[in-house]
Amino acid sequence: MIDPAVMIDAGGPVPAPALGVAAGSVDEGHRRAAAWPYAELDIAALRASGWRPTPVREFILKIHQRCNLACDYCYVYESADQSWRDRPAAMPVEVRQAAVAAIGTHVRRHELTRIRIVLHGGEPLLYGLDRIAALIAEVRAGVPATCAVEFGMQTNAVLLTAPALVRLRELGVVVGVSVDGVEADHDRHRVTRAGKGSFASVSRALGLLRSPEYQAVYGGLLCTVSPESDPIACYEQLLAFAPPLIDFLLPHANWAYPPSRPAGSPTAYADWLIAVFDRWYDAGGPMRVRIFEDVINLLLGGPSRSEQAGLSPAAICVVESDGALEQVDALKSTYAGACATGLNVLTDDLDRLLEHPGVIARQIGVQALSDDCLACPIHRVCGGGHYAHRYAPVTGFRNTSAYCADMQKLINYIWKRLDADVRRLAVWGKA
Ligand code: SF4
Numbered sequence: 001m002i003d004p005a006v007m008i009d010a011g012g013p014v015p016a017p018a019l020g021v022a023a024g025s026v027d028e029g030h031r032r033a034a035a036w037p038y039a040e041l042d043i044a045a046l047r048a049s050g051w052r053p054t055p056v057r058e059f060i061l062k063i064h065q066r067c068n069l070a071c072d073y074c075y076v077y078e079s080a081d082q083s084w085r086d087r088p089a090a091m092p093v094e095v096r097q098a099a100v101a102a103i104g105t106h107v108r109r110h111e112l113t114r115i116r117i118v119l120h121g122g123e124p125l126l127y128g129l130d131r132i133a134a135l136i137a138e139v140r141a142g143v144p145a146t147c148a149v150e151f152g153m154q155t156n157a158v159l160l161t162a163p164a165l166v167r168l169r170e171l172g173v174v175v176g177v178s179v180d181g182v183e184a185d186h187d188r189h190r191v192t193r194a195g196k197g198s199f200a201s202v203s204r205a206l207g208l209l210r211s212p213e214y215q216a217v218y219g220g221l222l223c224t225v226s227p228e229s230d231p232i233a234c235y236e237q238l239l240a241f242a243p244p245l246i247d248f249l250l251p252h253a254n255w256a257y258p259p260s261r262p263a264g265s266p267t268a269y270a271d272w273l274i275a276v277f278d279r280w281y282d283a284g285g286p287m288r289v290r291i292f293e294d295v296i297n298l299l300l301g302g303p304s305r306s307e308q309a310g311l312s313p314a315a316i317c318v319v320e321s322d323g324a325l326e327q328v329d330a331l332k333s334t335y336a337g338a339c340a341t342g343l344n345v346l347t348d349d350l351d352r353l354l355e356h357p358g359v360i361a362r363q364i365g366v367q368a369l370s371d372d373c374l375a376c377p378i379h380r381v382c383g384g385g386h387y388a389h390r391y392a393p394v395t396g397f398r399n400t401s402a403y404c405a406d407m408q409k410l411i412n413y414i415w416k417r418l419d420a421d422v423r424r425l426a427v428w429g430k431a
Pocket residue numbers: 372373374376377378379380382383384385400401403404405407408
């Protein structure tokens with residue numbers, strides 16, 4: 001529980017206004033770009049009703065701002081938000097140590113027993129393994145022994161060599177790799193600055209990762225859905241890399257930048273995912289697919305574990321390489337400065353983040369949903385979709401998802417398949 005006296009001043013001045021947000025304050029820019037939550041969320045009423053924030057349990061550290069690839073859909077470099085340009089390429093030691101101290105204080109204050117630290121970028125391996133080792137040693141020394149710390153990393157795998165994997169295994173870091181299916185599909189988007197595809201490098205790294213000696217390091221694969229690609233060929237390619245888990249992500253889109261769809265395919269993303277679902281469900285796995293597991297879990301009354309569906313409170317913060325405390329960087333796909341809070345780990349207590357309207361909006365479940373979503377029969381499963389996908393200029397983040405039709409079709413399809421199996425089992429039970 002946080003001290004109610006610790007209040008955020010989201011109207012405080014920012015040293016360098018993000019591009020696209022008028023000079024003045026983060027709050028001022030937000031209010032113009034997104035009435036909800038910034039002008040409309042009544043935090044005092046929430047508090048009076050007994051609501052309290054959820055402490056942060058996942059800390060995304062942007063240890064390196066640059067990348068050795070130039071993927072065409074990257075929301076860090078290719079979106080309206082260009083804040084990476086004004087930040088140090090590598091997180092300086094004093095920022096790293098301030099971040100670790102803030103995390104330690106947060107863990108002690110909220111008596112957390114488990115947290116997750118995700119090393120992120122840009123490309124986190126550009127930070128160098130010695131600096132990564134120093135960061136991990138600092139976290140282990142700064143967080144009380146009563147709290148288990150998981151370390152994860154999201155990488156494009158270009159620098160993932162055998163010596164790097166040995167070091168990551170020693171450090172206890174679990175690695176997620178971004179790969180978009182078969183070579184032609186992957187190389188259409190995930191290219192070097194010279195325009196050369198990166199599939200060969202990723203494939204080499206995954207060949208190492210899938211070997212028994214590096215199993216402990218292999219966290220899974222992250223694949224961005226592309227309706228241009230063949231879903232089964234994509235799935236089979238990912239299956240060949242033998243990951244323990246696949247995360248399929250919808251490309252970030254919203255009502256200002258709608259999802260790109262083939263003509264005449266209003267639910268192209270759902271159709272793609274349904275084809276993969278059938279293949280996965282009929283085969284009984286063998287690997288885990290997070291979006292399907294989440295939808296099934298939610299349909300059965302459980303909580304969600306990802307940002308793509310459900311209404312569980314988001315307990316995530318981002319520490320940028322200059323120490324800025326931010327909301328999840330998927331919001332960079334909405335408008336410039338959308339992630340900003342005006343707080344910095346060098347000067348502010350991490351608990352001040354829990355009073356920020358943008359952070360609170362991710363923690364209040366159904367109260368963050370639009371009237372259309374509240375009237376929707378599957379809203380507790382869909383949860384309005386990914387928060388970033390609800391954005392519309394001026395009104396902000398209280399809208400249906402730009403992927404609403406896809407979410408409806410996918411969830412209803414999975415429900416029908418699940419329902420048929422449950423009925424079949426019930427008949428067998430009576431026999
Ligand atoms: S399916 Fe559409 S209307 Fe229903 S909860 Fe999801 S985004 Fe909202």
